[in-house]
Amino acid sequence: MSSYEQRPSGCTSFEEELIDAMNNFANSTNAPAFDTVGMVHRTRRRRTGLIAGFAAALIVAGGGTALASITGASETSAEPAATATTAVDHNKATFLLGGLTKEPIAVDLTGMDLATAKGQFLKAQLKLGTVVKVTSPGCKPTSVVEVTPHSPKIVSKGDTVNVKLCAG
Known part of the structure; x- marks a missing residue:
């Protein structure tokens, strides 16, 4: 029987060695361990940093004026102080x-x-x-x-x- 002929199991010796190697690899490899808590904290820190940076850029670029207009803030008051005590x-x-x-x-x-x-x-x-x-x-x-x-x-x-x- 040559090495290329079918074996009684239906596989060539190469196929049997390949299957054995894959089974050994699958059975010997440990499952990867993930630090999910650390990943969540890292993601939250990055998100917070990005939001803070974006907010600072908006304030520097003048986006804070929109917030001031919602609060009803005015730039200057032309009214005398006596009319403020109504x-x-x-x-x-x-x-x-x-x-x-x-x-x-x-x-x-x-x-x-x-x-x-x-x-x-x-x-x-x-x-x-x-x-x-x-x-x-x-x-x-x-x-x-x-x-x-x-x-x-x-x-x-x-x-x-x-x-x-x-x-x-």
Whole structure:
């Protein structure tokens, strides 16, 4: 019998040696060990670093102005200090916007007209509810004097906010 003829098992000697070698390899190799906890921590650290870097780049590039416009911050105040002490309660016209950052952002709508307040609601992705005019001393007509819910309650994206305007 030559080495190329079929053996009684149906395999050539080369095939038998190959099968034996593969079986030995499969039976002797240990399963790989993965440090899954370390991989998760490493991934989270990288993700946090990337987010922090991206946020810093946005702030440096001027992306922080969008956040300032949502909070109602103004660059300069042309009003004299005497008009700042009106009878309008700023807490009633301020709502806390949650879900954008770790801490809620206070948005003060005191003294804004309805169109400007609607713009703030669009930026914050809030719905405008009922608009009612009320009498309030020391306020500019058609300006916002109260929102519901107001601080310290937190509103999130998609919530409805009701507005009370000064009747004059």
